Amino acid sequence: MKLTILFGGASFEHEISIVSAISLKEKLSGFDLNFIFCDQDHTFYAIDQKDMKAKTFSSASHKKMPIVNLTNGGFTQKKLIGSKEHTGIVLNLIHGADGEDGTIAALLDFYSIKYIGPRINASVFSYDKRYTKYLCDSIGVKSVKYEVLNSSEQKDITIPYPIIIKPASLGSSIGVSIVNEESELDYALDTAYEFDKNLIIEPFIENVKEYNLAGYMADGEIQFSIVEEPQKNKFLDFEKKYMDFSRSSQVLKADISSDLENKLKQSFTKIYTGMFEGALIRCDFFVVNDEVYLNEINPIPGSMANYLFEDFKTAIEKLSNSLPHSKRAKVNYEYIHSINSAKGK
């Protein structure tokens, strides 16, 4: 099948998007792949498959490659005579800002380009961890209790140590710290505020059981990946996560009861349904006393969580065939006509 992988973006996760894209080049070999890179200035470049290596971007060689522009139905590359169209389904692989905050979703929707990835609403509810909490509360999915800090107001943290501090709107552990005592607090806050003016404070639960589950909607049903118990080293720091984004070998299924597996799938279903259609997402859960808590939604997981699927290519194909299509309102100027005719015009 034909697929355009869109990656890069003006995001703190720009580099891991490149790593993700390179790993999908391998995982989706045999597909007719196109690569479009969004640089930090929001210029789009068509990247040849042979140039899909990290150095192309870190050395700025991509700037010599053809610029493409968003046009109705696809990306267009101007030629000396005429133009070349890059049409077909896009896989939005821009992690973090641009890709996961709703911006790319809106652009692709506006230009009627079909895509794999979260729509605007789904992006907003997963990108900002505060809004993920709102969503959980509203649909009856448990999440860890939390407090919000904002750089513009002074407020005390009432959750007892140890706590975990996260910028409200970033993934990949960027700016995240575990704080064991007050003396470590200021540094952790400064670090997090570098990335976002809103922070989420949660209790840090040592040795909590963590399980990741990915899935997507196709043929009217959610198609689940296996459940993984991720390795952890307190929590994955950015460099580890960065390497993590190039994972490609399939992982082992977590050794859990079918009862727990069902609970995880039920929570996933509540989160996904009516919100994430069109996306392949990974939900990261905590389990405490047999109760499932949502930790995080990754609406564009690193390398699309390919390692959680037994047959990743088929997953992408099935999802591509089940993408939502947005209905555009028809305009017929009925009211203007009726008012003008009432006025005798």
Place this chain on the structure above:
Amino acid sequence: MKLTILFGGASFEHEISIVSAISLKEKLSGFDLNFIFCDQDHTFYAIDQKDMKAKTFSSASHKKMPIVNLTNGGFTQKKLIGSKEHTGIVLNLIHGADGEDGTIAALLDFYSIKYIGPRINASVFSYDKRYTKYLCDSIGVKSVKYEVLNSSEQKDITIPYPIIIKPASLGSSIGVSIVNEESELDYALDTAYEFDKNLIIEPFIENVKEYNLAGYMADGEIQFSIVEEPQKNKFLDFEKKYMDFSRSSQVLKADISSDLENKLKQSFTKIYTGMFEGALIRCDFFVVNDEVYLNEINPIPGSMANYLFEDFKTAIEKLSNSLPHSKRAKVNYEYIHSINSAKGK
């Protein structure tokens, strides 16, 4: 001051956006105004001021006008030789889909165009009435109790008659019905489902007190309009609202206690702060037993609620000088460099 008014959109409210734009041409006379029209196919046209009348659009004459394209920093019009740039602040006046659902916000953000209007998050929380309820619950603002119906599942309504049925994501009373008894239900549901697959059901409160309040953030403070008690005729139907969008004469201040006025302002402040910066919004409240309930947020109110402001031009100028600027992440390829150097590359 220089201002580009962006209107139209592929929306059921396309026509009222045209009416809104025409009324602002009058209200903002003296400003250096440009008009850009987004047609239902998502093509942008530069419209000359003299052509800013309803007939231009209903007769499709706009198709003879110059096409402009989104480019970094503004809209660009190709000329035979070179191009003409429409730069400067945009006022997003596209009501409903495109304008209020976050799409236009994302486009303007992506292309670094400063604009008056709700950002992506604010759009999502105000466009879909379900999410407005989530927001209210989370920030401690009361809203009317509700149920959600979805076209894909059969569910009984438990709220007793009379009820009001609304498509979850439309403004301007489109698709809204009051249902007094079961015999009227099916028709009302069919009507509403024509516009959205999710519906909001609320109790219909006869003769409830309604108050509208508009405002915007400038110089670090919310600048409030006067409070209006809107006229009503059960509820405004679309045709009345349509005419309402061309309102321009200033209304009378509602005759309410300063205590109630403060309560309305407090609720407005909770809703606005940290979410709607950059927008001039109108909140429509219900008051029952002296308690304030949010009914609806209009993040792009008809003709920008000019009639609620004593000095509307100054309001637009002040808001223009206080627009949020989005910080774009810098990319330095630090991780790729460090990994390549670890690999000896």
